Amino acid sequence: MGSPMVIGQITAGDSIVTLVSFLLLMLVLKMVAWKPLMAMMEKREQLIAGNIDDAEAKKLEAERLLKVQQQQLEDTRNRSSAIIEQARDSADKLEREQLAAAKAEIARLKEEAKKAIELERKQALASAQNDISRLSLDIAEKLIGKELSNEGHAELIEEYIERLANSNEIK
Amino acid sequence: MDHENPIVTLFGLDFNVTNTIVTVSACVIVFLIAFICTRNLQVKPTGKQNFIEWVVDFTGSIASSAMSKKQSEKFRLLGFTILTFVFVSNMMGLPLMLIIDDYQMWKSPTADPVITLTLAAMVIVMTHYFGVQEQGVKNYFMNSFVRPVPFLFPIKIFEEFTNTLTLALRLYGNIYAGEILLGLIASLAQSKGIFTWIVGIPLEMAWQGFSIFIGSIQAFVFTTLTMVYLSHKVEHEESTEHTKEAS
Numbered sequence: 001m002g003s004p005m006v007i008g009q010i011t012a013g014d015s016i017v018t019l020v021s022f023l024l025l026m027l028v029l030k031m032v033a034w035k036p037l038m039a040m041m042e043k044r045e046q047l048i049a050g051n052i053d054d055a056e057a058k059k060l061e062a063e064r065l066l067k068v069q070q071q072q073l074e075d076t077r078n079r080s081s082a083i084i085e086q087a088r089d090s091a092d093k094l095e096r097e098q099l100a101a102a103k104a105e106i107a108r109l110k111e112e113a114k115k116a117i118e119l120e121r122k123q124a125l126a127s128a129q130n131d132i133s134r135l136s137l138d139i140a141e142k143l144i145g146k147e148l149s150n151e152g153h154a155e156l157i158e159e160y161i162e163r164l165a166n167s168n169e170i171k
Numbered sequence: 172m173d174h175e176n177p178i179v180t181l182f183g184l185d186f187n188v189t190n191t192i193v194t195v196s197a198c199v200i201v202f203l204i205a206f207i208c209t210r211n212l213q214v215k216p217t218g219k220q221n222f223i224e225w226v227v228d229f230t231g232s233i234a235s236s237a238m239s240k241k242q243s244e245k246f247r248l249l250g251f252t253i254l255t256f257v258f259v260s261n262m263m264g265l266p267l268m269l270i271i272d273d274y275q276m277w278k279s280p281t282a283d284p285v286i287t288l289t290l291a292a293m294v295i296v297m298t299h300y301f302g303v304q305e306q307g308v309k310n311y312f313m314n315s316f317v318r319p320v321p322f323l324f325p326i327k328i329f330e331e332f333t334n335t336l337t338l339a340l341r342l343y344g345n346i347y348a349g350e351i352l353l354g355l356i357a358s359l360a361q362s363k364g365i366f367t368w369i370v371g372i373p374l375e376m377a378w379q380g381f382s383i384f385i386g387s388i389q390a391f392v393f394t395t396l397t398m399v400y401l402s403h404k405v406e407h408e409e410s411t412e413h414t415k416e417a418s
Contacts, residue, residue: 013186
């Protein structure tokens with residue numbers, strides 16, 4: 001130690017020290033820092049690639065779902081308009097049917113009423129005829145009764161009764 | 172500077188104690204930074220993890236700009252270690268210079284030519300090693316020295332040594348010059364009491380700032396050139412010829 005140094009003196013030992021320490025440094029760095037760092041960077045790369053793939057898949061899926069939804073929406077719209085159409089049709093039909101039924105009912109009632117009226121009229125007419133014939137009989141009776149007392153009028157009464165009978169027959 | 176370095180001789184080899192201390196210190200500092208920054212790693216990075224990942228990405232981009240992406244994977248750790256080690260080494264001499272008993276005990280390791288030459292030689296040897304590993308002996312030899320034109324063979328052999336020297340001495344020169352100037356400014360500041368302090372301190376600060384810039388650039392250049400030399404050796408025929416022709 002301590003020999004005077006000339007500038008440029010070769011200290012060969014330094015080469016060995018430098019070489020060994022540098023290579024050792026590289027080895028230690030590789031073990032301690034490089035490998036975990038590379039593994040981490042690799043992991044990150046894969047993670048990012050995975051995320052991108054995932055996002056792409058999700059996007060495709062979303063597009064597919066959107067298409068399906070639109071299709072379903074379209075279907076529903078078609079179906080609902082069909083249902084409305086159908087309902088309108090059936091409502092119309094029902095209305096027409098009810099209208100027709102009501103008309104028929106009215107016609108039936110009218111007919112019945114007409115028949116009843118006719119019947120009533122006939123009955124009334126029949127009873128009136130009876131009344132008239134009875135009345136005329138009464139009248140005739142009274143007339144005859146009064147006249148009968150008078151002789152000589154027998155032919156007239158005969159004629160009267162005959163005419164009355166004829167008129168009854170005509171009716 | 173003109174301070175002596177303590178030298179120990181072991182097994183017939185001279186060891187410069189200062190160089191040993193600062194080199195090991197640089198390694199320890201790099202290790203601590205990397206160690207602390209890679210605790211609690213999370214998929215979603217925060218704070219220090221962001222920092223270390225930025226450095227890793229930075230060295231990765233240096234590597235992949237020199238060679239194909241696939242091949243650069245293999246050399247990213249080397250690039251990372253070189254960049255951080257050289258950068259920390261360059262910064263070490265800036266804040267303080269420790270002189271004990273006329274022995275300089277603390278400085279930038281890269282302000283010593285032996286250390287930078289060792290690093291450069293290591294890098295060049297590695298390029299040859301990986302060249303053989305990637306291409307096989309025959310292709311490596313043909314692509315490195317014979318193709319595209321055989322008469323350049325001696326120049327290409329020579330180039331390997333000049334590459335080593337330029338790689339080492341560029342780094343050494345920049346950092347050593349920076350430290351010398353820092354020392355000169357410091358001694359100027361101390362020369363005439365309070366007045367020179369007033370002049371010296373801003374000067375020193377300015378030069379330290381500039382040295383940080385230089386140190387960062389040199390670390391970047393060293394790493395980039397390492398990757399370029401590696402790519403010359405490991406890239407296959409077509410691209411090798413292409414780069415050779417281009418240069």
